[in-house]
Amino acid sequence: MADFVINESSVSGLIGEYTERRISRLEKLLGPELYHILHGIFTNPLSIIGFSLILFFFLVAIFAPQIAPPLEGTRDPYKILRDGFSPYPKEPGELWVKKAPELPFWYKPLTGNDQWVHFFGTASGGWDLFYGVVWGTRTAIKVGVIIEGLTLFLGIIIGSLAGFYGGALDTIIMRITEIFQTFPFILSAMTLSAILTPILGKGLWPATIALIVFGWMSYARLIRGDILSVRERDYVMAARVVGASDSRIMFKHIIPNAIYPTLVVASLDIGIVVVSFAALSFLGIGTEIGYADWGQLVSFARDWIPQLSRYWWILIYPGMALVLFVLGWNLVGDALRDIMDPRMRGRGS
Amino acid sequence: MTQYIIRRLLLIPIILFGVTILIFGMLSTLDPAERAALYVHEIPKNAQVMDSIIRRYGLDDPFFVQYWRWLTGRKDVDTGEITGGILRGDFGYSRSGNTSVAELIKRRFPATVELVLYSIIPLVGVGIWLGIIAAVNHNKFIDQVARVFSILGYSFPSFVFGLLVLMLFYANNGWFPPGRVADWANMIINSPEFKNYTSFITIDALLNGRFDIFLDALRHMVLPIVTLSYINMALFLRVMRSSMLESLNQDYVVTARAKGVREKDVINKHARPNALIPVVTMAGITIATLLGGVTITETIFNFPGIGAAGASAAVQLDVITVLAFVLLTGLIMLISNLIVDIMYAFLDPRVRLS
Numbered sequence: 001m002a003d004f005v006i007n008e009s010s011v012s013g014l015i016g017e018y019t020e021r022r023i024s025r026l027e028k029l030l031g032p033e034l035y036h037i038l039h040g041i042f043t044n045p046l047s048i049i050g051f052s053l054i055l056f057f058f059l060v061a062i063f064a065p066q067i068a069p070p071l072e073g074t075r076d077p078y079k080i081l082r083d084g085f086s087p088y089p090k091e092p093g094e095l096w097v098k099k100a101p102e103l104p105f106w107y108k109p110l111t112g113n114d115q116w117v118h119f120f121g122t123a124s125g126g127w128d129l130f131y132g133v134v135w136g137t138r139t140a141i142k143v144g145v146i147i148e149g150l151t152l153f154l155g156i157i158i159g160s161l162a163g164f165y166g167g168a169l170d171t172i173i174m175r176i177t178e179i180f181q182t183f184p185f186i187l188s189a190m191t192l193s194a195i196l197t198p199i200l201g202k203g204l205w206p207a208t209i210a211l212i213v214f215g216w217m218s219y220a221r222l223i224r225g226d227i228l229s230v231r232e233r234d235y236v237m238a239a240r241v242v243g244a245s246d247s248r249i250m251f252k253h254i255i256p257n258a259i260y261p262t263l264v265v266a267s268l269d270i271g272i273v274v275v276s277f278a279a280l281s282f283l284g285i286g287t288e289i290g291y292a293d294w295g296q297l298v299s300f301a302r303d304w305i306p307q308l309s310r311y312w313w314i315l316i317y318p319g320m321a322l323v324l325f326v327l328g329w330n331l332v333g334d335a336l337r338d339i340m341d342p343r344m345r346g347r348g349s
Numbered sequence: 350m351t352q353y354i355i356r357r358l359l360l361i362p363i364i365l366f367g368v369t370i371l372i373f374g375m376l377s378t379l380d381p382a383e384r385a386a387l388y389v390h391e392i393p394k395n396a397q398v399m400d401s402i403i404r405r406y407g408l409d410d411p412f413f414v415q416y417w418r419w420l421t422g423r424k425d426v427d428t429g430e431i432t433g434g435i436l437r438g439d440f441g442y443s444r445s446g447n448t449s450v451a452e453l454i455k456r457r458f459p460a461t462v463e464l465v466l467y468s469i470i471p472l473v474g475v476g477i478w479l480g481i482i483a484a485v486n487h488n489k490f491i492d493q494v495a496r497v498f499s500i501l502g503y504s505f506p507s508f509v510f511g512l513l514v515l516m517l518f519y520a521n522n523g524w525f526p527p528g529r530v531a532d533w534a535n536m537i538i539n540s541p542e543f544k545n546y547t548s549f550i551t552i553d554a555l556l557n558g559r560f561d562i563f564l565d566a567l568r569h570m571v572l573p574i575v576t577l578s579y580i581n582m583a584l585f586l587r588v589m590r591s592s593m594l595e596s597l598n599q600d601y602v603v604t605a606r607a608k609g610v611r612e613k614d615v616i617n618k619h620a621r622p623n624a625l626i627p628v629v630t631m632a633g634i635t636i637a638t639l640l641g642g643v644t645i646t647e648t649i650f651n652f653p654g655i656g657a658a659g660a661s662a663a664v665q666l667d668v669i670t671v672l673a674f675v676l677l678t679g680l681i682m683l684i685s686n687l688i689v690d691i692m693y694a695f696l697d698p699r700v701r702l703s
Binding site for chain 1: 360363364371375379496500505506507508509512513515519520521527638644656659660664666668671682683
């Protein structure tokens with residue numbers, strides 16, 4: 001016992017330190033955990049850049065009809081506008097010849113020109129890249145949010161069932177998770193889209209469903225782990241003692257307290273989801289030719305590989321949109337992982 | 350330890366069963382006429398002939414009957430000849446590859462393995478090197494640069510990066526062309542004088558004493574290797590950095606410093622070996638993932654590996670071929686995961702001695 005003397009001064013020092021720390025109103029509102037995370041994100045220059053990029057793309061998506069107006073009376077604005085059917089790409093800045101859309105209000109004051117040009121040039125076949133990139137932003141965000149949301153939903157349901165009920169059900173579910181994890185992601189998603197395409201027709205859905213089916217496993221594992229630890233807490237026991245039903249305990253007590261890390265990880269995976277979807281449509285699986293989708297725009301560059309130094313714009317503009325979009329999510333994600341990594345805590349981050 | 354390995358081994362059949370059921374489930378969604386390619390090489394256009402094939406191979410049978418036949422093949426009552434059966438290595442006929450799936454795998458897989466093995470060297474090497482530099486200079490300028498460099502690589506979709514390097518190093522100047530070898534080299538390789546020992550072109554070229562072909566094959570692999578390394582490096586850098594940071598704070602490193610060991614030796618002899626453990630296991634898994642995931646890189650560089658074949662099969666909706674590839678790479682994944690886990694147990698003294 002002798003070597004276990006409590007050093008009084010150190011204890012009082014600790015207490016003093018604690019009471020001295022000022023807790024801002026914001027921290028009170030958000031709680032210490034969320035405050036710590038948000039504070040970390042908004043003081044890290046890299047993640048601020050990331051947030052700005054994401055914000056920029058959201059603005060482009062929201063104002064797509066104003067930035068790149070579709071043809072009047074069109075039924076499907078996601079269909080990229082084309083200027084004739086010439087097999088040769090047009091340079092950025094070339095005048096729009098056939099069936100130009102109406103000029104947006106900002107165009108004349110900003111450029112001093114009253115004819116619509118191909119800002120980013122065209123691909124072969126007259127597809128306007130500017131229109132494609134702008135409306136492709138909408139596709140990217142739409143696809144990212146839908147796929148990520150549904151994947152997360154599936155993962156949470158499966159993981160919660162395993163974590164909450166435990167026992168044999170847990171074992172079975174975890175084996176199924178392992179089985180799905182054995183499948184190579186892109187190759188399997190490609191296969192499933194190939195199977196679904198004749199059934200559902202070309203469009204967003206085959207690739208979307210395929211990416212969800214082979215993407216839920218990591219979330220299921222994550223939430224299961226957190227539920228396993230939350231399940232043993234006193235307040236869950238208390239709820240059980242007063243006779244709360246299984247579903248009430250699950251949805252009111254366990255999931256709200258366990259879901260947080262999974263949500264954070266999932267929201268930042270949107271970048272990865274968008275790339276996977278773009279990869280599939282780059283290969284020609286998914287949307288129809290001419291659908292405003294970044295992966296497909298990049299695939300236009302494949303026809304010109306030996307002449308890419310001449311027709312660079314077909315690759316650079318849609319490619320840049322994709323890279324910057326993903327970069328935005330990854331910059332925030334990288335900062336967040338450091339903040340949430342307990343080994344990195346308290347090292348002045 | 351032994352118990353752990355035995356438990357892992359026992360799980361393998363269960364997982365394999367699940368994987369094959371799922372794959373066969375996906376196959377079952379196909380039209381019976383399409384599934385005939387599992388057993389018959391020439392798909393007849395005639396509907397009546399097709400009906401007799403469907404009856405003959407029982408393509409309308411209940412799920413598990415068909416599943417069993419898919420695994421073991423169908424024995425003809427009259428001739429005793431067995432057709433199909435993935436356990437016998439017969440995956441059916443590939444419409445997109447114009448040959449049997451097994452032959453397609455035999456022809457295409459060595460190229461993928463060769464590419465992946467060459468890529469893993471710079472990928473792991475540079476990743477570890479940058480990770481150590483970043484950790485040693487924690488939160489300094491170099492750390493930030495290494496970090497941004499790796500995040501940027503991580504953010505590049507492989508098809509964008511691949512096309513970008515093709516634009517810079519092929520379209521401009523023709524330095525590093527796509528494909529596997531040049532036409533002249535291909536003619537020599539397919540000629541009878543050139544002996545095929547391993548199907549790895551670089552090794553075969555050296556064994557045949559054709560240094561020019563060796564160089565040509567390397568030249569064709571440069572861009573895919575750069576692409577695969579750069580976009581996958583971020584993970585290694587990150588893991589190496591954080592594991593090195595942890596290792597640098599361990600008591601034995603502090604002790605070494607206190608004894609007055611030179612900083613270089615502290616890093617190389619005391620901190621690094623233990624920090625490498627998670628990276629070694631990750632390298633194993635990365636090889637397996639790459640073997641199943643170089644689809645897009647191979648497609649862009651027109652590299653005739655299994656990934657490019659899988660992509661073109663999927664585009665042509667040739668599900669039988671892609672599913673065979675999925676099964677193959679899934680199997681590789683499963684085995685390498687097992688090896689990695691066992692290796693991890695051996696490498697980590699805390700696990701080994703428990």
